[in-house]
Amino acid sequence: MHRSNKAVTNKSLSRLSGEVLSILLAFIVATSISLAQTYTNWTLNGDVVNNGTIRVNRNIINNTTGLVTVSGTGVVVLQGNGAVQSHSIQCTNLSNTYPISIIRLDLIGTRPTTLNTPTLVPTQLRVGDGTTAYTAASPGFSISTQTLTIGGTSTYMATSTAALTFSGGTVLFNSAAAQSILNNAAGVTYGTLSLTAAGTKNLTTGGTVTAATLTQAGGSGQLSVTENMNVTGTANIVDLGAISAGKTLQLTAAATSASISAMNNTGTGTFQNASNGTATITTLSGNAGTINQSGTSGTISFTNAAVNAGTITTATGTINFNDNLSGAGTITLSGNGNVLFGGSVAQTTYNLNNGTVTYNKNTAQSVIATPYNNLTIANAIDTSAANYKTAANTLTINGNLVVNAGNTLDMKTYSTSTFGAGSSNLGKLMWQGNNIFVSGTGVTEFYGNGATTVATGATYGNILFTGAGAMTISSAVTATGGDPNVGVTVKSNLTITGATLTVTGMDFNNIGTYTNNGTLTVN
8 A cells, every 4th residue: 555655656746847847848938939929018037039030019128137138040020000109128117228139120010119228239120121111100210318239230121211210329330240321211310320340331322321429449340431421520430431422421510520540532422521620530541532621610630641642622721731642633722721731742733822821841841833822831940951941843922922930941043933022031031043022030041153133122131141153232122130140141242233232220241252332231
């Protein structure tokens, strides 16, 4: 009898173990889904492996206190219809922001969707699944103030009409493979558009993509601008590539600043700064398109050597080259703006007969022979001839030449150059032969070995004769001084022939040979 009871007990235990195993298997099946399931609200109490299709009519809820992940080969579909109700991706407590990662997410139907917690879509986001469109009324698909991370592809079905309301939050594209930035026919406005990871980025065909803030992290793949793009606040771009033909990457009038570490525009499109802020391009390794400072008082500044085979232009803004400029391109100054050259200059075409061009390298520099409006020589430290600016050939300056104090312009033998009547020499102007009179408090030096005639002038500053050739004053010349230590100094041969040399407020120093066949007056 005792053995019989033991047998019954063993059978009962066996049945109980089987029931426990069934419950455990049922739990495992609940978190590893391979069939289609539909929920009104889908509450996630932990990670889920989804190898089927999960359809949700209302909300996806994170009921944990950390990141919850839906992985697998399947897709989650937000599919509700009827604008009275909406979709929300959220935490149980709406004040919490524990992230939800859904490997593939489709939006279809007519209900608006709002992110109320950070959401990651690592592989595929579809607005409209290719068969059924997403036509929700405003706000359409809204990320509110949250961050949406897109790790793979993102598409907007052509027949979908729902707005993409991304202006209040951050959208992060972080694929290690090539990736297109989500767009639609109407264009998309992003709050913060952030690009990371090694995959190259471009823009999906559609309307203009707008971002208040555009950021690209170090080590990110190159950004190619394949659709019109506006930045209304700040931009920090590590690697900017081709801008497609007919397309523009623009800093709008409201933008404040932009920093581009490396730019190689192999396309024929346009980078435009329409703001009055500064866009800094650290290294321009190539440009086949147009770089335009269209903002009336803004600046595009090139930090390192720039290579340009396209057009760099401004009307009333400033283009600042802090280093060498090379390439078979065009530099255009079409209005009362400024172009600053801080290194060597070599382009095919120059249109600089407007505004002011300044050569401001702090060492020697060649001044290209092209027509100018105003030309300024600046920023040198003239401790030796190694720091002088030198005219490359005859200069045509239709406005005024200004040589700033502490700077030297060597005009060599180019006395057929033309300067405006308001030109001013506050530094040193050197001539290897005859000169053009320029007033000011600076030094005019004659250093030629051939015969030289000093041009008539009523308000020279200092005059220095150092050349071995015969120097002649044959018409009235007045030197009013700037540097009393220089005065008028003759270190070579000077002859006054039937003319008057008046020296006011300084000395006349003869260290060479001086012949007076006219009048010398020292006041």
